Amino acid sequence: MSALYFYLFFIVYPILAMWPKIFKKAGRQTWEAFVPGYNYAIANKISGQPWWWALFLIIPGIHIFMWMVINVSLIRKFGKVSVVDTLLGIFFPFVPMYQIAGDENAKANYTTDWENAKQVAERTAGDHIVLFLSLPILGHILAYTLGAAQSKKKSKKSKIKEWGDTVLFALIAASGIRTYVFEPFQIPTGSMEKTLLVGDFLFVNKLAYGPKVPVTPVSFPLVHNFIPYLNIKSYVGVEKLEYTRLPGFTDVNRYDVVVFNYPSGDTAVYDPRMPFGLMGHDYHGLIIGEAQHQFQLANQNNFNKVNELKNKLRERIYTDSTITNPDSLYDAKLEEIKSKDFYVDWSTFLDELEKWKAKARYEFAVNKRTYNQGSYVDHMGVIPRPVDKRENYIKRCVGIPGDSLEVIDAQLYVNGTPAPIFEHQNLRYEADRNQLASLVGLMNRMGLEENRDYRVSYDDQTKAFLFLTAEEHKELSQHITLTPKLDEDVAYYKNFDDVEMKINNLSYYPKHPDVHNTSTNFQKFYIPRKGDKIQLTRKNVIWYKRVITAYEGHTFEEKDGQYYIDGELANDYTFEMNYYWMMGDNRYNSADSRVWGFVPEDHIVGKASLVWLSKNPNGGFRTERFFTWIK
Structure with a gap:
């Protein structure tokens, strides 16, 4: 539904809600209820609230909540403070408004008698409803704390007047700041190490590039797409806006650290047991994995027959010492196996890729399950995500509209020029495990952590991988040999048409069998610019x-x-929008644009500006990182 309908509703609502009669009972002029905007300011005055609160009705993302505050405050001025009245005032305000309009004795001078136990209990219960809907659990704590500070005498104003409404308004103001000015953000993964560390808490500056007007403004305040612990959506789609960005101070610059909505999050597999309620963020990557499983499952018997014949063929040829060229003979005999009616291999999967992806989508959406590590896992199906409710990600913008990018042997090239290596950027090296063992004391003094900064190779136990900044590499290379570690090269495969390589290509953007990309070698491509x-x-x-x-x-x-x-x-x-290319500073442990591609301008949230707190996941705080600027 367009936002225009909401604003039209706000205009006609005071008439439909009998405000002309209610205003008259409050000692105001009847005509004041008919003037759009002005009538809401007068309603606030009647309620004892600042008139300018009405201005918040024009701000998407806040307007519906401000409308609720005005309704609740107005009916409370006429003595409707109970739980039922409060709920009606929030969700069905016509009911209490009609009751007030039709009550000949209604007057806008109700004040809670703090010496009347019944009134106090009724008022407190209503306040709990307001606070719980705005701030679950903590709302109750605030209610008791603030309630204890109130005056108990009817003739005196309470120390914290109308604290239920006041806290709700404060929450709305905080929601406005979060939506349009800056937003706190926590680093959950190591993809930006060591520029940003797991446990860093950031401020994201939304004014830098211009704040986005919410696409789904009717949303629970101060949360993103799910309400914590309840595992329910925090937003409803009854009102949807077109992408609009207010003016900012600058454009997204090359090498800025940027927070953005996850581009591959337009669809997600919902599982409340998982972090963020998702079974992996990359739905399209999950589809490819499930498609492979569906193909394997459908052809398992044939795979078993083919593998049995291959094993027997290998055993016969490679154990016979009289055969002078076993490889050639094996290849020749393999052609006989391929001629069998039951023969199937993964080239068939690639030929019918869209068919198997369709089966995978059916499995996710209809059967609501996925195959994972040997067994099926049930979940709650597929959910679409509007742009502003996709997961927040943080990476470094290494390419802006109009740039051409390429990665050669782990070196990023932007428009043919090598990109800078940033001070805290992680590079990957290979070392001899025995040599590394002799440097544990030095690495501890350098603050290097096992599994995060160095670990033993899974494939070859004699080797170890290290993830180091340029300074760390300079220090350690004085003691041991460090060799840059790249992904497997095209030469790893028999030829460019190797099936194994084509399947591996599905892991990297553009996720096409014929485009060979890895994290350390990426073909040259162009980043679209609006109007190109x-x-x-x-x-x-x-x-x-x-x-x-x-x-x-x-x-x-x-x-x-x-x-x-x-x-x-x-x-x-x-092209109708500008696009960007994002990569993590921890280049070898980062799911970034190399996996899911371009980031559209309407996904940009803001610029990561300041680390205001840093909590070490292993315990304690990193005080040296408090209030440090992000570079």
């Missing part, structure tokens, strides 16, 4: 189809070698 026009070629479609469909909202079809956008034949496409 591209020709629709096979290569461009592979890289930008998701941009056209998921982010810019068009349908895309390929028929007989031609492309159709929104049902019309198209030879080219003009």
